Amino acid sequence: MTDPMREGLRTQAATLAAAARALNMKGGPAAARAPFALAFLSDAARGPDPMLVARALPGGAALVLRDYNEPRRAARARALASVCAARGSLLLVGGDAALAAAVGAAGVHLRSDQLAHAPARAGLLLTASCHSAEELERAAAIGADLAFLGPVFPTRSHPGAEGLGAGRFRALAEAAPLPVLALGGVDETNARLLAGPNVAGFGAIGAFTVKAAGE
Numbered sequence: 001m002t003d004p005m006r007e008g009l010r011t012q013a014a015t016l017a018a019a020a021r022a023l024n025m026k027g028g029p030a031a032a033r034a035p036f037a038l039a040f041l042s043d044a045a046r047g048p049d050p051m052l053v054a055r056a057l058p059g060g061a062a063l064v065l066r067d068y069n070e071p072r073r074a075a076r077a078r079a080l081a082s083v084c085a086a087r088g089s090l091l092l093v094g095g096d097a098a099l100a101a102a103v104g105a106a107g108v109h110l111r112s113d114q115l116a117h118a119p120a121r122a123g124l125l126l127t128a129s130c131h132s133a134e135e136l137e138r139a140a141a142i143g144a145d146l147a148f149l150g151p152v153f154p155t156r157s158h159p160g161a162e163g164l165g166a167g168r169f170r171a172l173a174e175a176a177p178l179p180v181l182a183l184g185g186v187d188e189t190n191a192r193l194l195a196g197p198n199v200a201g202f203g204a205i206g207a208f209t210v211k212a213a214g215e
Contacts, residue, residue: 040053054083067094
């Protein structure tokens with residue numbers, strides 16, 4: 001990545017972090033207990049390189065390593081853990097508490113189809129992807145610290161999905177038994193539409209993409 005693009009990614013990450021903090025500040029006491037307000041979720045098909053994002057994330061933000069079929073996932077997790085530790089950000093490993101513990105990550109992240117049982121996670125944060133009130137209840141029941149709720153807006157991660165919309169998202173978040181981060185098509189331009197009780201911030205993928213000049 002060229003220096004202008006690297007600086008562009010850092011600027012974009014800072015902009016997204018400011019928008020996420022603004023949501024968190026309006027979310028009330030439950031939102032204030034959330035371990036972070038902004039997260040980047042890796043997506044090999046359409047997102048930027050997680051290592052580049054890790055080097056750009058401001059302190060206190062989180063990086064969720066998904067890419068479940070990555071052949072060198074353990075090595076990638078170990079390298080990301082080192083960068084995140086140096087920058088004061090948090091690494092969460094998707095679906096693998098043992099790997100998260102082995103590399104010194106801050107936590108483990110579960111897909112919505114993994115909410116039947118809590119993983120053995122001594123000392124690790126636990127987050128979960130949810131799409132409904134029922135899944136939010138399941139996440140809370142297994143002790144999750146935070147839920148990602150979405151998709152809120154139309155997004156390439158869920159082609160053809162209508163999305164919850166801002167109003168439905170706010171209603172689900174307010175009734176949720178744990179802090180909620182918005183996910184799905186959220187960026188610095190529309191995050192303000194989601195402000196409400198228990199909304200702790202947002203996660204993003206495409207919003208971290210920085211185009212080269214002239215594109």
